[in-house]
Amino acid sequence: MKPTILMAPRMPARLLARLEERYEVLGPMTHSAPDALPAGAAAARVLLTIGSWKTDAALIEALPNLGLIACYGTGNEGIERPAARARGILISNAADANATSVAEFAVGLMLASARQIGAAERFLRAGRWQGNGVGRMAHVPGLAGRKLGIFGLGAIGQRIAARAAAFDMTIGYHNRSPRPELPYQYYDSLLGLAEWADILMVSVRASSETRHAIDAGVLRALGPQGHLVNISRGIAVNETALIEALENGTIAGAALDVYEQEPLVPDRLKALENAVLTPHIAANAESAQIAQQELLLANLEAFFAGRPLLSPVAI
Structure with a gap:
């Protein structure tokens, strides 16, 4: 049975296709609140998000099996870190990929x-x-x-x-x-x-x-x-x-x-x-997007294998 992950905002099509090969992917969510969670979200072990997406204590608490919040880009400012820390939830980001x-x-x-x-x-x-x-x-x-x-x-x-x-x-x-x-x-x-x-x-x-x-x-x-x-x-x-x-x-x-x-x-x-x-496109080089996607996939693989993350965020 594939592990369940939850996609908050929609991820790039290339990445989504690769995710669906390995995981049961739920989402995307319409907005950042517990009432927007799709059916089956309680089983999600990973939340895929971006730095500006609001990931507050209410959303974190609504995901009882959550173990990792994986940010597609480098930012993680939308995550309520004390709430993640209290639950022992890990956070990863794109490090210097872009x-x-x-x-x-x-x-x-x-x-x-x-x-x-x-x-x-x-x-x-x-x-x-x-x-x-x-x-x-x-x-x-x-x-x-x-x-x-x-x-x-x-x-x-x-x-x-x-x-x-x-x-x-x-x-x-x-x-x-x-x-x-x-x-x-x-x-x-x-x-x-x-x-x-x-x-x-x-x-x-x-x-x-x-x-x-x-x-x-x-x-x-x-x-x-x-x-x-x-x-x-x-x-x-x-x-x-x-x-x-x-x-x-x-x-x-x-x-x-x-x-x-x-x-x-x-x-x-x-x-x-x-x-x-310009419309927030500094990281839009194809090489940067591929590098970010590969790093995110590697972090997921490490998490589910019980290995250290490649690009953890200190919380």
């Missing part, structure tokens, strides 16, 4: 914002380009010699730093603790990093400590020539403060792949010419 893809995209967003690539395309499509002598867009600073401040120097942050160094940028960072083995300048406060940086890159985990870490004060410190890039989680940035900073010229521009209330994006933000906006 880190290269996200770092590549982060550099693309940095270029798009700092070099005004989107604005330049709109300029051309609107018929405003009159040749190389007159009617050109205003000059902007290049990346060479500029200072990139990375908030969160984990697997993704380190890959961003390595790529930015190839642009001859100077790298600084703020982390929970210094990384002396890395050749980058450490700042003991986010505010200090923002004051130093020309471009502030957000690559932290979503948590209560990082919620709205990028606030009006940090944006003022970044300054009128500064750019903000966020490829982590939308809750790390106070969206209202960011919109006001972009509208008022407090900062020069922003590039965002994540938002506070996904998939909702404020109309004020969408109306801004100095904002580059």
Whole structure:
């Protein structure tokens, strides 16, 4: 008899097909609450989810045989960890399986914002380009010699730093603790990093400590020539403060792949010419998706075999 697993949000078709070869797969759920559980969910040993999906104590308690919460991506902020810990439930995630893809995209967003690539395309499509002598867009600073401040120097942050160094940028960072083995300048406060940086890159985990870490004060410190890039989680940035900073010229521009209330994006933000906006696709490289799926399958195999998880999340 196949072990039973519960799929909260729908998983990719390729992954689902492989799961169904080995497991009795229930779901997806229509919403995150016990009343949305499908018939037979009480038998589920594993809950497949994503970081932003709410997995609270009520949902956990409604699954009496649950032993593992397996997150498809790297995030796990939606899980009520004390409730999982009290039951001895394990948590796994994608670790650094998508880190290269996200770092590549982060550099693309940095270029798009700092070099005004989107604005330049709109300029051309609107018929405003009159040749190389007159009617050109205003000059902007290049990346060479500029200072990139990375908030969160984990697997993704380190890959961003390595790529930015190839642009001859100077790298600084703020982390929970210094990384002396890395050749980058450490700042003991986010505010200090923002004051130093020309471009502030957000690559932290979503948590209560990082919620709205990028606030009006940090944006003022970044300054009128500064750019903000966020490829982590939308809750790390106070969206209202960011919109006001972009509208008022407090900062020069922003590039965002994540938002506070996904998939909702404020109309004020969408109306801004100095904002580059993409729909949470930084990890959408095929190689990253395959790696995430393989790691999730390996974690399930290890769990049901009684072996240690390959990418456990500390709770």
